[in-house]
Amino acid sequence: MGFEIRKDRGPQGRKKLERERAEYFRLMESGYSSQAACRIVGVNRRTGKRWRNGTNPTSGRPGAPPVTEAPRPSLLSGRYLNESDRIHIADRLREGASLRTIAAELGRSPSTISREVRRNRTEGARNDWHYRPHAAQARANQRRARPKPGKLVANPELRGIVQSWLEMKWSPEQISQMLRRRFPDRPDLRVCHETIYQALYVQGRGELRRELIRALRTGRAYRKPRRQAQQRQPRYATPMVMISERPAEVADRAVPGHWEGDLIIGKNHLSQIGTLVERTTRYVLLVHLPTDRTAETVRDALVTTMRTLPTQLKRSLTWDQGSELGLHYEFTMATDMPVYFCDPHSPWQRGSNENTNGLLRQYFPRGTDLSVLTRDDLDTVAAELNARPRKTLGWETPAERLARLLATAN
Structure with a gap:
């Protein structure tokens, strides 16, 4: 502690204890009790109480207001905890309520309440602590003050x-x-x-x-701004058609022939296979990609796979925004199938495909070298999945449901 009690402890008269009073309130804001703060600055605990609370008028002398200013109403938005919130937290903690219960009562996240208690609680002896709302509010105000010296x-x-x-x-x-x-x-x-x-x-x-x-390694005197929102480069040379423009018949799964696609990546990101899932029947096709996943290779493999299907099963393809489908326009020209792209970081927009990729990990665990798989290996796995009964199909298999729909269409 850097504060030293002055040696001259005689009556101060009209000379006030400005230095002691300032240190007393600083210690109180830091979480010390009034008695401990008075002992450190060398004043009677009644003096500290009088500084903090003021005095009531008596017959012999008028009353005195507290030395500190009355708390001003918070001008912060509702995004931040205010003093009334902190009083509620202190009351409920004293009653033994959990942090999640307090968060629900205040309409806050449990992590917000946990962080508030951890940051602004008052540490005591024997590693115990207690939460004092007014001291917590003072700490928060002090921490929020701007500008701060670097x-x-x-x-x-x-x-x-x-x-x-x-x-x-x-x-x-x-x-x-x-x-x-x-x-x-x-x-x-x-x-x-x-x-x-x-x-x-x-x-x-x-x-x-x-x-x-x-x-610095760059040697720049100023930061170089990276791309701004208005300067973003298009993802592909040919504009994407987003999933929001996809026809409604695709979403309700009433008409077969709409596919979802993605890649499964193998060991060390050096091998891959393509996965295609028909939305209505959950029928699976696996695309052989033994060499690489460049846009040209993926385009040719998808075109080859789709040409094996009847016309009524070639209606659309939904994909994420991976670079492997950079030549989507050429794929559309070759197959007459429009390609719709999901929003960034939205895998649920290809839910059937994501679920199927999880099933395929039973056959191809993470870390598997997929480049050693042959076309026959992939066909065998796809046949097993298409012969597996599905709850979502009423315990029919994808192969049975597809055959029934094709027979009805014919």
Whole structure:
């Protein structure tokens, strides 16, 4: 503790204890009890109570307001916890409610409540703790204050270490990780790599010498902006037709002939096979790709596979936005099948195909070298899957359902 009790402890008269009072409130905001804070700054606990709560008027003297200002109403949006939320948390914790129950009552995520209690609780003796709402609110206000001085400005020792390692041409990420290894017991000597970049690039901060930029591997004096939303390059040379434009008959699975496709990748990402699933019957076709998965190879293999089907089973193909289907327009021209593309990171839009890929992992576990499989191997696996009864088909097999639909159509 850096505070020293003054040696002159005589009556102060009109001279107030400004230094002691300021340190008292700083300790209170840090989570100390009033009694402990009074002992550290060297004042009577009644003095601390009078600073914090004020005094009531008596016959001999008028009352005095608290030294601290009354809490101002929060101007923050409802996104953040406010003082009333923290009072509710403290009351419910005292009643023994769980964090999930409190989160549900406040309409918050359980992780928000857990993080709030962990950050702003008051540590006590014997490794116990308690949650004080007003102290938690003070900590949150102090943490939220902006602008804050940069960590490299406030800590000359850390700044010197970072500058010396930059001169050795270490990258900011190497510096960040080495600080953790060299000083495991010094959290004040830790800094993330982004803070170092900000200190070098952001004008006006002046936390690190500008000439140290030359020590970076890029040697740039300014950050190079990456592509912006309005500057994104098209995924394919030929524009995609998105799944939102797919006909309604595809979604309700009433008409056969609409397929979902994807690739299964093998050991070390060096081998692959293509999977095709008919949406109505869950009929599976496996595409042989023994050499690579370039756009030309995938196009030719899909065209060859689709040419084995009758016309009524060639209506559309739904795929994700993988580069292997970059020549989708040429596939459409060769087969007269339009290709619809799913939205990014939306595998549920090809649910039947994703489910089938999971079934195929029974035959081809992750880490399998798929390049050793022959065309006959793939046909055997596809035949087994197509002869397996499915609950979603009323315990019919995909082969039976497809044959029945084709017979009805004929």
